[in-house]
Amino acid sequence: MRGSSYNIRQSATPSFFTKGPSAFARLILFSVLSLALIATDTRLQYLNIIRHQLEAYLHPLTLMVNAPMELYRQADDYLTSHNRLLSENEALKKHLLKANAGEQAMTSLKVENRNFRNLFNLKAKLEHQSFLAEILHATSDQLTRKIVVNRGASHGVHVGGAAVDAKGIVGQVTRVYAQTSVVTLITDSSLQIPIMVERNGLRAIAFGNGRDNVLEIPYLPSNVDINIGDRLATSGLDGVYPAGITVGVVQKISVARGSSFVSILCAPVGGVDYHKQVLIVNPADNTISAEEKEVSVSNKEQSHLGAPKKEPNHLSAAGKLKPADFSGDVGVVNAPQ
Amino acid sequence: MHRNKLSHIYLSLFAVYLLLLLPWTESALRYKPDFTLLVLIFWLIRAPRLCNIGTAWFIGLLVDLATGGIFGQHAWAYTVTAFFTMVYQKRLILFNRFHQFIYVFILLIIAQIVLLILKTFSGVPFPGMVYFMPSVIGVLLWSISLLFKLHTDGRPGDI
Numbered sequence: 001m002r003g004s005s006y007n008i009r010q011s012a013t014p015s016f017f018t019k020g021p022s023a024f025a026r027l028i029l030f031s032v033l034s035l036a037l038i039a040t041d042t043r044l045q046y047l048n049i050i051r052h053q054l055e056a057y058l059h060p061l062t063l064m065v066n067a068p069m070e071l072y073r074q075a076d077d078y079l080t081s082h083n084r085l086l087s088e089n090e091a092l093k094k095h096l097l098k099a100n101a102g103e104q105a106m107t108s109l110k111v112e113n114r115n116f117r118n119l120f121n122l123k124a125k126l127e128h129q130s131f132l133a134e135i136l137h138a139t140s141d142q143l144t145r146k147i148v149v150n151r152g153a154s155h156g157v158h159v160g161g162a163a164v165d166a167k168g169i170v171g172q173v174t175r176v177y178a179q180t181s182v183v184t185l186i187t188d189s190s191l192q193i194p195i196m197v198e199r200n201g202l203r204a205i206a207f208g209n210g211r212d213n214v215l216e217i218p219y220l221p222s223n224v225d226i227n228i229g230d231r232l233a234t235s236g237l238d239g240v241y242p243a244g245i246t247v248g249v250v251q252k253i254s255v256a257r258g259s260s261f262v263s264i265l266c267a268p269v270g271g272v273d274y275h276k277q278v279l280i281v282n283p284a285d286n287t288i289s290a291e292e293k294e295v296s297v298s299n300k301e302q303s304h305l306g307a308p309k310k311e312p313n314h315l316s317a318a319g320k321l322k323p324a325d326f327s328g329d330v331g332v333v334n335a336p337q
Numbered sequence: 338m339h340r341n342k343l344s345h346i347y348l349s350l351f352a353v354y355l356l357l358l359l360p361w362t363e364s365a366l367r368y369k370p371d372f373t374l375l376v377l378i379f380w381l382i383r384a385p386r387l388c389n390i391g392t393a394w395f396i397g398l399l400v401d402l403a404t405g406g407i408f409g410q411h412a413w414a415y416t417v418t419a420f421f422t423m424v425y426q427k428r429l430i431l432f433n434r435f436h437q438f439i440y441v442f443i444l445l446i447i448a449q450i451v452l453l454i455l456k457t458f459s460g461v462p463f464p465g466m467v468y469f470m471p472s473v474i475g476v477l478l479w480s481i482s483l484l485f486k487l488h489t490d491g492r493p494g495d496i
Contacts, residue, residue: 026390027420034394034416037409038455047408054402058358062403065358137360144461146405175405182405189461210461 055177062180066136128242129282131155133163136180145185145210147171151280152179160240160283168246168269169193169234170278183278186215186247186268195247196235200225203235206247206266215248217264222255224262232266240283246270346380346388350396357403367467370475373400374415374448378441379482381422382429393419407455414451418444434483441479445472 021029041047133151151157153176161173163183172191175182184191189210195217196203202225206215220226230250236243248266255262353372361369377396380388397412404411422429422444429440449472457463 023390023420023423026423027416030390030394030416031413034397034409034413037398037412038407041408042459051402051408058402061355062358065355066360069360137358138362138366144406148405190459210464 052177056179059177059179062136129156131157131280131282133157133181133278133280135276135278144190145171145188145208146174147183147185148180149183149278149280150180152177152181154178156282157181157280158282162234162241162245162281162283163278164245164281165270165278168248169241170268170270172240173280181280183280186270187213193241193247194235194237195232196243197226198231198233198246199227202226203237206232213267215266215268217266218261220262220264222260222262226250226253226262226264228253242281343387346384346392349376349380354396354399354403357400368470368474370471370478371445371448372475374418374445375475375479377415377419378422378444381419382426385423385426390416390419390423407459410452410455413455414448417451418448421447434480438476438480442472442476445475 037047041051131151133149136148136150138147149163157173157176159173159176163170163173169186171183171185171188173181174184185208186193186206187208187210189208191208193206193215194203195206204217204220206217209216217226228250232247232250234241234243234245234247246269248268250264251267252265253262350373353376356372373396377388377393381393393415394412397415398409400411400415401408425440429437432440446469449469453463453468
């Protein structure tokens with residue numbers, strides 16, 4: 001409204017005369033355009049091809065901007081002291097020796113495992129294809145946890161692949177461009193991982209919650225057998241992440257008053273802040289990533305079903321719910337908060 | 338009569354755009370002000386005939402391309418911010434330094450709120466007041482740049 005009143009006044013003085021539609025009209029026009037784009041991008045996915053094409057044009061620019069930093073890093077590598085290299089070399093040799101020994105044991109175990117599987121007519125375990133990728137940068141968005149790596153569709157990376165570092169899972173490939181791909185970190189609130197407690201094989205799903213270095217495991221009953229310090233590994237049930245990769249360590253367990261669910265917080269072990277390379281592991285089968293959600297849901301149900309054996313003791317102690325009530329308690333949980 | 342050249346506007350916007358493509362660490366990202374929007378607001382106030390809401394929208398699209406989020410979120414945030422800049426543009430150049438400081442701060446906050454609303458729809462929890470840190474730092478940079486004779490009102494020699 002104000003914009004139009006200005007225009008009327010301005011038209012009296014030719015030097016300030018503004019051409020074109022009023023500010024308000026422009027606002028409406030461009031808002032509609034943006035909202036249409038947002039809707040198309042989030043719901044319809046028509047834009048992906050155009051977007052990938054444009055990203056490809058942007059890539060050389062990104063490389064150019066990153067060049068000075070890259071140069072500095074290379075110079076830094078070149079100028080590392082003799083002593084440090086020697087000690088590092090020593091440590092790596094020891095590490096290699098250990099790894100080699102481990103690998104030999106592993107090979108024989110693999111052969112044994114395959115034989116057993118053949119013996120019992122089990123399906124062969126999924127083999128995963130993997131690439132070493134370098135982290136280019138974090139995406140400049142405060143609310144999402146994403147990084148960009150320098151391997152893309154032209155190298156054979158697929159959406160849905162897992163990003164792994166030496167210690168554990170870092171994230172999942174969520175967008176693939178020609179030369180680069182975007183990895184969403186496990187701490188991002190849009191990512192869930194089916195996990196398994198290494199100690200007792202309890203299965204659950206870990207959710208990122210958008211904060212630094214925290215994963216949540218919701219929806220587990222408060223009597224669940226989980227302790228602080230338990231290591232969590234991928235269960236491999238979704239077919240996206242290979243089984244048995246460490247995800248995190250349980251850090252905090254708390255039960256809210258009046259809630260029958262326990263809130264479990266874990267610290268992820270893989271960290272992108274510490275190094276420059278990650279291993280991208282492609283999903284064993286491309287079609288699986290689309291089904292991931294369904295699998296996760298069924299997973300969640302399983303994790304519920306896994307626990308009820310001990311419930312009666314606990315619940316009689318708490319004196320709040322009868323075991324029979326437990327399956328339908330979702331409404332009860334939210335009420336006191 | 339206008340000494341503000343279109344090429345100056347696009348060159349400066351291109352320069353800050355490159356800043357966006359730099360490899361920022363995660364902790365730096367939390368405090369990094371929206372340089373692109375700052376430069377955009379500067380030109381919107383100083384040369385409204387060369388740099389208008391359409392420019393803001395287009396730059397927003399480019400930012401979306403670089404950040405890899407939802408396509409159109411920055412475009413919309415910049416459009417809304419540009420609108421509020423244009424509405425008070427004539428008054429803004431007459432504001433004293435303090436009033437302008439406050440108003441630019443409000444503009445930066447508006448852009449962040451629009452982005453936050455869009456994010457909330459996709460299920461991101463509110464990260465707390467720290468979320469608005471980039472705006473605080475942004476407006477401080479704005480006032481520092483004014484000390485270096487970057488004036489938004491055309492001084493007699495400028496227009």
